Amino acid sequence: MSALAERVFAGDARGVARAISLIEDESPAGAELVRAIYPRTGRAYLVGVTGPPGAGKSTLVDRMTTEWRKAGQTVGIVAVDPTSPFSGGAILGDRVRMGAHFGDEGVFIRSMATRGHLGGLARATSDAALVLDAAGKDVVIIETVGVGQDEVDIVRTADISIVVLVPGAGDEVQALKAGIMEIADIFVVNKADRDGADRLVQSVAAMLALQTFQPDDWRPPIVKTEATTGTGVPEVIESIGTFRAHSEATRAARRRTRQEYRLRDLLSHRFMQLVEQTLPAGELQRVVDGIASREVDPYSAAADIMNRVRGAGPAESRIPVEGGPAKP
Amino acid sequence: MSALAERVFAGDARGVARAISLIEDESPAGAELVRAIYPRTGRAYLVGVTGPPGAGKSTLVDRMTTEWRKAGQTVGIVAVDPTSPFSGGAILGDRVRMGAHFGDEGVFIRSMATRGHLGGLARATSDAALVLDAAGKDVVIIETVGVGQDEVDIVRTADISIVVLVPGAGDEVQALKAGIMEIADIFVVNKADRDGADRLVQSVAAMLALQTFQPDDWRPPIVKTEATTGTGVPEVIESIGTFRAHSEATRAARRRTRQEYRLRDLLSHRFMQLVEQTLPAGELQRVVDGIASREVDPYSAAADIMNRVRGAGPAESRIPVEGGPAKP
Numbered sequence: 001m002s003a004l005a006e007r008v009f010a011g012d013a014r015g016v017a018r019a020i021s022l023i024e025d026e027s028p029a030g031a032e033l034v035r036a037i038y039p040r041t042g043r044a045y046l047v048g049v050t051g052p053p054g055a056g057k058s059t060l061v062d063r064m065t066t067e068w069r070k071a072g073q074t075v076g077i078v079a080v081d082p083t084s085p086f087s088g089g090a091i092l093g094d095r096v097r098m099g100a101h102f103g104d105e106g107v108f109i110r111s112m113a114t115r116g117h118l119g120g121l122a123r124a125t126s127d128a129a130l131v132l133d134a135a136g137k138d139v140v141i142i143e144t145v146g147v148g149q150d151e152v153d154i155v156r157t158a159d160i161s162i163v164v165l166v167p168g169a170g171d172e173v174q175a176l177k178a179g180i181m182e183i184a185d186i187f188v189v190n191k192a193d194r195d196g197a198d199r200l201v202q203s204v205a206a207m208l209a210l211q212t213f214q215p216d217d218w219r220p221p222i223v224k225t226e227a228t229t230g231t232g233v234p235e236v237i238e239s240i241g242t243f244r245a246h247s248e249a250t251r252a253a254r255r256r257t258r259q260e261y262r263l264r265d266l267l268s269h270r271f272m273q274l275v276e277q278t279l280p281a282g283e284l285q286r287v288v289d290g291i292a293s294r295e296v297d298p299y300s301a302a303a304d305i306m307n308r309v310r311g312a313g314p315a316e317s318r319i320p321v322e323g324g325p326a327k328p
Numbered sequence: 329m330s331a332l333a334e335r336v337f338a339g340d341a342r343g344v345a346r347a348i349s350l351i352e353d354e355s356p357a358g359a360e361l362v363r364a365i366y367p368r369t370g371r372a373y374l375v376g377v378t379g380p381p382g383a384g385k386s387t388l389v390d391r392m393t394t395e396w397r398k399a400g401q402t403v404g405i406v407a408v409d410p411t412s413p414f415s416g417g418a419i420l421g422d423r424v425r426m427g428a429h430f431g432d433e434g435v436f437i438r439s440m441a442t443r444g445h446l447g448g449l450a451r452a453t454s455d456a457a458l459v460l461d462a463a464g465k466d467v468v469i470i471e472t473v474g475v476g477q478d479e480v481d482i483v484r485t486a487d488i489s490i491v492v493l494v495p496g497a498g499d500e501v502q503a504l505k506a507g508i509m510e511i512a513d514i515f516v517v518n519k520a521d522r523d524g525a526d527r528l529v530q531s532v533a534a535m536l537a538l539q540t541f542q543p544d545d546w547r548p549p550i551v552k553t554e555a556t557t558g559t560g561v562p563e564v565i566e567s568i569g570t571f572r573a574h575s576e577a578t579r580a581a582r583r584r585t586r587q588e589y590r591l592r593d594l595l596s597h598r599f600m601q602l603v604e605q606t607l608p609a610g611e612l613q614r615v616v617d618g619i620a621s622r623e624v625d626p627y628s629a630a631a632d633i634m635n636r637v638r639g640a641g642p643a644e645s646r647i648p649v650e651g652g653p654a655k656p
Contacts, residue, residue, distance in 0.1 A: 038626070041622070255620060256620045260616045263612075263630060263633075267599070275595060284588075288591060292587050294367050298362070299359045301591060310638060
């Protein structure tokens with residue numbers, strides 16, 4: 001494991017890929033790796049990019065990467081891709097996504113597909129970003145389809161959140177409804193050559209005008225881009241730099257929020273593993289049967305299981321092994 | 329509490345509204361109420377309706393309700409509305425939504441807004457459906473914007489899941505990307521008078537053609553509607569009836585999945601409450617500080633907290649009070 005951590009620290013692409021795979025598998029080895037690399041994280045600037053499907057996020061991220069590379073910055077990208085079984089998965093995604101950056105060791109791209117519940121994906125995404133951070137990437141971009149609360153949560157705890165919108169029928173409503181407007185530090189109106197781009201800019205501006213800003217508050221700029229040609233992308237990078245300088249003082253608080261969110265999620269997850277280890281085989285299923293047949297209600301059943309897990313023996317012997325040795 | 333449960337059983341609209349408010353507040357009284365009504369649930373047919381914003385879901389649900397009312401069925405509706413701070417919330421939503429059904433005691437509509445993390449909303453939605461079930465509604469519709477995993481989870485465990493699509497640029501991609509295609513028991517192509525409706529029907533059919541169906545498998549039909557005029561809505565109701573008959577044998581298994589999902593979620597939630605009760609005030613924050621300063625990694629911190637919570641004393645005295653008396 002420490003050998004793999006060393007490869008990550010050296011920025012070795014295969015080592016990084018292997019590390020992220022361990023994490024994606026939610027294996028104990030993945031947790032062990034995060035443990036090993038954690039002290040060497042916290043240096044990368046974490047950029048969240050979200051927006052509705054079809055907004056051109058991946059093209060924009062690609063162009064932003066080109067700009068950062070020109071400026072000598074290394075870039076890691078975690079693209080969260082909630083793929084349906086119909087669409088064939090993200091297997092070829094990384095290679096396709098590399099595109100112009102293929103062969104550039106200063107760029108690492110990883111697509112993460114949904115596996116089971118998205119909670120697992122949020123955990124894996126967060127840990128994958130730590131790997132890219134430990135691998136020395138200056139900027140780590142997390143790109144998600146920002147339409148559900150969990151996906152928004154992935155992005156909102158980044159150092160900066162960029163919301164990408166696109167002109168078109170119903171998009172304003174879509175952005176509103178999905179609750180992603182409030183998390184934007186920068187709005188990007190992509191495909192700005194399309195009809196309705198100015199109207200979209202105006203409606204975002206109108207919504208911002210409804211907000212109360214204090215004199216020192218950051219006011220999210222609205223940047224128009226055509227990601228396919230690169231128009232406007234330098235302005236996005238410039239806005240990110242301005243925000244970064246502006247938010248110097250509040251960045252620590254934001255990272256703290258991210259870490260708290262992560263810790264709470266991990267605790268819930270560990271507890272469920274403990275429940276499954278503590279109850280006899282098939283017991284959880286029997287409880288569910290009892291709920292299904294209305295013999296017991298879910299709240300009483302949960303209280304009962306809580307008691308059984310907590311009374312199940314010495315604490316030390318019951319902690320999931322991948323949690324590793326607990327601090328005294 | 330039992331008085332309120334009695335009002336729910338009697339189908340009293342104010343009692344139902346009060347019960348759902350208790351649940352929405354995540355108060356101990358809400359859990360107590362679910363406990364009281366739970367034995368009288370399981371009779372309603374639970375219909376999940378999801379789709380992208382702007383697909384016309386609420387109009388469709390309204391028309392479906394009219395059809396069911398004509399057939400003498402009572403209908404409860406839980407409309408999940410992940411409202412952004414900009415949009416003003418769902419305060420007036422219920423009244424607006426009642427529309428044609430205003431004054432009809434056979435219809436109850438409740439909009440649920442996002443409060444905090446969506447996990448809480450999924451719990452509240454599920455419990456609100458139980459209240460409408462206990463109140464004797466024959467059909468309970470849960471309507472969500474089906475774009476994020478949590479929202480999809482709300483709908484996928486209903487007795488039937490209806491995915492509403494709408495013709496328009498990028499919508500096919502949108503449906504695909506959001507991963508909602510695989511959960512559909514019925515596809516509705518709404519606003520079927522629009523350009524591109526037939527193309528959308530064909531692309532959904534083409535995706536279905538890629539799936540392998542066993543002879544007895546349900547093949548999701550694609551129904552075209554114009555919800556604003558009601559065209560096609562009787563066909564939707566008919567398809568629901570056909571699915572209901574077809575899935576008689578598998579319904580119990582699906583409900584079991586729903587109950588297991590609910591139990592797991594409740595356990596995680598209860599455990600986090602226990603963590604907050606067990607640790608001294610401010611301790612969780614100090615742990616987060618330690619993670620932020622890289623003194624400890626999240627996995628070790630989680631293992632440590634697990635140990636402390638589990639070793640914190642007799643199980644009985646530590647169970648959250650709203651869990652109620654545990655079974656021996």
